[in-house]
Amino acid sequence: MVRKPTWPALLLGLIPFVGVCFTVALWDRIDPFVLGLPFNFFWLVLWILLTPLCLWGAYHFEKRADPEHSGGPQSGAR
Amino acid sequence: MNSSVIALLIILAIIGIGSFIGFRAGSRQAMNLEQWAVGGRGFGLVLVWLLMAGEAYTTFSFLGASGWAYSRGGPALYILAYISLAYVVSFFILPPLWEVGRARGLQTQSDFFEKRYDSKLLAGLVAVIGVVFIVPYLQLQLKGMGIIVEVASFGEINRTAAMAIAGALVAGFVFTSGIHAVARVSILKDLLLLGAAVVIGIAVPYHWFGGIGQMFKALASAHPAHLTMPGATRNMGHAWYLSTVLLTGLGAYMWPHLIGSCFTAKSADTLRRNAIVMPLYTLTLPFIFFAGFAAVLIVPGLRDGDLSLLTVVQKTFPPWFLGIVGGAGALTAMVPSAILILTAATLFAKNFYRPLIAPSMTDDHVARLARWTSVALMAVALFFTLTSGKTIVALLLIGYAGVSQFFPGIVLGLFWNRASRAGVFSGLVVGIVAVALLILSGRDPFVGLNAGFAALILNFAVTVVVSLASRSPARGINSPWMPAAERR
Numbered sequence: 414m415v416r417k418p419t420w421p422a423l424l425l426g427l428i429p430f431v432g433v434c435f436t437v438a439l440w441d442r443i444d445p446f447v448l449g450l451p452f453n454f455f456w457l458v459l460w461i462l463l464t465p466l467c468l469w470g471a472y473h474f475e476k477r478a479d480p481e482h483s484g485g486p487q488s489g490a491r
Numbered sequence: 492m493n494s495s496v497i498a499l500l501i502i503l504a505i506i507g508i509g510s511f512i513g514f515r516a517g518s519r520q521a522m523n524l525e526q527w528a529v530g531g532r533g534f535g536l537v538l539v540w541l542l543m544a545g546e547a548y549t550t551f552s553f554l555g556a557s558g559w560a561y562s563r564g565g566p567a568l569y570i571l572a573y574i575s576l577a578y579v580v581s582f583f584i585l586p587p588l589w590e591v592g593r594a595r596g597l598q599t600q601s602d603f604f605e606k607r608y609d610s611k612l613l614a615g616l617v618a619v620i621g622v623v624f625i626v627p628y629l630q631l632q633l634k635g636m637g638i639i640v641e642v643a644s645f646g647e648i649n650r651t652a653a654m655a656i657a658g659a660l661v662a663g664f665v666f667t668s669g670i671h672a673v674a675r676v677s678i679l680k681d682l683l684l685l686g687a688a689v690v691i692g693i694a695v696p697y698h699w700f701g702g703i704g705q706m707f708k709a710l711a712s713a714h715p716a717h718l719t720m721p722g723a724t725r726n727m728g729h730a731w732y733l734s735t736v737l738l739t740g741l742g743a744y745m746w747p748h749l750i751g752s753c754f755t756a757k758s759a760d761t762l763r764r765n766a767i768v769m770p771l772y773t774l775t776l777p778f779i780f781f782a783g784f785a786a787v788l789i790v791p792g793l794r795d796g797d798l799s800l801l802t803v804v805q806k807t808f809p810p811w812f813l814g815i816v817g818g819a820g821a822l823t824a825m826v827p828s829a830i831l832i833l834t835a836a837t838l839f840a841k842n843f844y845r846p847l848i849a850p851s852m853t854d855d856h857v858a859r860l861a862r863w864t865s866v867a868l869m870a871v872a873l874f875f876t877l878t879s880g881k882t883i884v885a886l887l888l889i890g891y892a893g894v895s896q897f898f899p900g901i902v903l904g905l906f907w908n909r910a911s912r913a914g915v916f917s918g919l920v921v922g923i924v925a926v927a928l929l930i931l932s933g934r935d936p937f938v939g940l941n942a943g944f945a946a947l948i949l950n951f952a953v954t955v956v957v958s959l960a961s962r963s964p965a966r967g968i969n970s971p972w973m974p975a976a977e978r979r
Contacts, residue, residue: 415587415905426579433572434736437729441565443711443718449704451711451718454777457571461773464575468582468767475586475763 419478422471429464433457494810495645501811502643505818506660509679509825513664513672534674534755540765541677542670542752542830548684549827550635552776553820554797555883560783562796562882564714564722566732571777573736575770577743582766584744586759587905599834600750600897601842607904608912611846616916617897618842620923621747622835622868624893628746629831629872630879631886633658635797636824637876642801643817645810654873657821661828662869666862670755673830680826683819685775691804691816692778695785698807706785713788726936734944735888742895742943748834750901797883828869836865889930892943896922899947899954907958914958922950 418426433456440456447455534542552570559567591597595606600621605614633654640653648656664672696706711718721727744750756762779800786799789806793799804816840861845852852860899918903910925946929935935942 415591417906418583423583426583429575429579430740433576434733434740437720437732441719441729441732443715446704446707449702449707450777451707453565453568453719454571454707454780457568458774458777461571461575461770464579464770465767468579468770471582472763472767 416479419474422474422478425467425471425474428467429460432463433460495647498810498814498817499644499647501814502640502817502821505679505683505815506657506821506825509676509822510660510664512679513660513676513829514667516664516668516671516675534757534761538674539752539756539761540768541681542674542755543749543765543769548681548772548775548823550632550639550820550824551883551887552779553684553688553823554635554638554800555631555887556776556779557783557786557800558796558798558882559884560780561786561793561799563724563727564717564787565720566722566724566727567780567783568720569732569735569739571773571780572732573739573743574773574776576736576740578766578769580741581744581769582763584902584905585753585762585766588750588901589753589756589759589762591905592754598751598754599838599842600745600747600901601838603750603904604900604915605842605846608900608915610912610916613912613916613919615843615847616919617900618838620893620896620919621838622843624890625747625831625835626868626872626875627886628890629828629835629868630876631883631890632824632828632831633872633876634886635883636821636828638795638797639801639817639820639824642798642805643813643820645805651877653821654876657825658828658869658873661825662832662866665829665833665865669833670752670830673826673833674755676822676826676829680819680822683815684823687816687819688775688778690812691800692781695782695789695803695807699785699789703781706781706788710784710788717787718784726939728939730939731936731941734940738895738941738944738947739888739891741898741947742891745894745897745901746890747838747894748830751834751837752830795882828872832865832868832872835868836861839864839868888935888941888943892926892930892935892941892946893923895943895947896926896950899951903954903958909958910954911958911961913961914954914956917957918950918952918954921953922946925949 441453443451443453445452450458556567556570559570588603591603591606595602597603597606599618601614601618604617605611636657637650637654640648640657641650664676693703696703700706700709707718717723720729720732744753753762756765782800782803786793786803790799790802793802801813801816801820805813808816840857844860845857896919899922900910900915904915923946926943929937929942929946937945
């Protein structure tokens, strides 16, 4: 009944964790300023934009693995 | 007309319109528990999005985020980081949870524990822990509400009166309309908040420094350490950041009210697509941070960092704009308060009181008890708010430390057949005890880590070890813990 997530989707989901979390020592500095923002601030805003892209990719893998439950709004009708 | 009256009238008008929408929202439905608590399970993409955004963007992001940018500096960046990660987590766990929810008619987080682990006692414990940790979250909304209305009305309405009025209105529309009220009022609240955040975040740096870049440059040269970690703190370095982002990212969807709103969705796919677009809503947060950082230079030395955003707005804008910010801020506190008392009341009536104390109660009775409990809870939270002085982010972190202890029980319960009742029970108890001991004895951060995170690691370890040692009740995913005959 409860299907486990697919590996490619999980790997895509892991990317934002690496980007904003495990790499903190590499990007937590002020310089260089990008678009008027300190580097660490810019970096985190960038990942707000990149995270939906990763999830969008993951969505395609999940959908392929489970066409029945991801097919669209009609699949959940009662 | 003097400025305080203009601001006050605008605030009251916005609160009035919001409350009117709330009271009207449920007038077409007969309010049984299923309608009151999960909206009859018929909310589509837009309503679920509004509901979840309405719950995720609370007075915490408004006053708390700017407050921490002001008083702590760099460590406040954790707030920009964890919200996106919370949606990544939701992408993977909410759809399967929704499937189980539909198959077994689940309405609350505790229902999941009851069905998955076949234990009313475990479900009752989960309900009680959920209600206990909802109280600090509710407190922070009320505190924010009080600050917003007091400052925005130029002191015409004092904090206590503001909290009491808002509390009564929220209790009122939750009582009458349940979850429908929350989703509808969210629309107005989100529009106002989005608009106000962007205007403040752009106008404040331009007005005082000539631009956002110039503002950051000025701050970097005046206080070079403020913008990186540990900023203005001594013990919130990279280890703290890492553990706090993980704790809050994993724990975000462990809030009982967010699990509850997952069950309002029409399909699992709604939740997946929702998770993809939700991080974009976080794009308003940087604007709130701009105001908090600008305040470091404009209004240095505030005793309460949570006041920084409003103080700067008051110094920068005309009174009518302060009124709009006040009104938006007030709704931003009221919407999440509504969902919090609704969830806590449902948990109390359905998962604690009936199963463990009065098994013969009818559904109608439970629905009525839940509605009255929501009123009582509001009163309790008001009382605690008036008697405690914690900052908004500190209150939130206490709540997160508590609710993330549900993570092993839910995630292992969904995806690991061997997760057993004894394992989850002992893990949860160990986790909660560890949180209580560490926080109450002032050991947060604990060896540089967020105390809640340390407790979560312990909780995971105990859950896995005890599960492996105990005999599993054979209720895993691939074993039929949901026999077809029992499905609704």
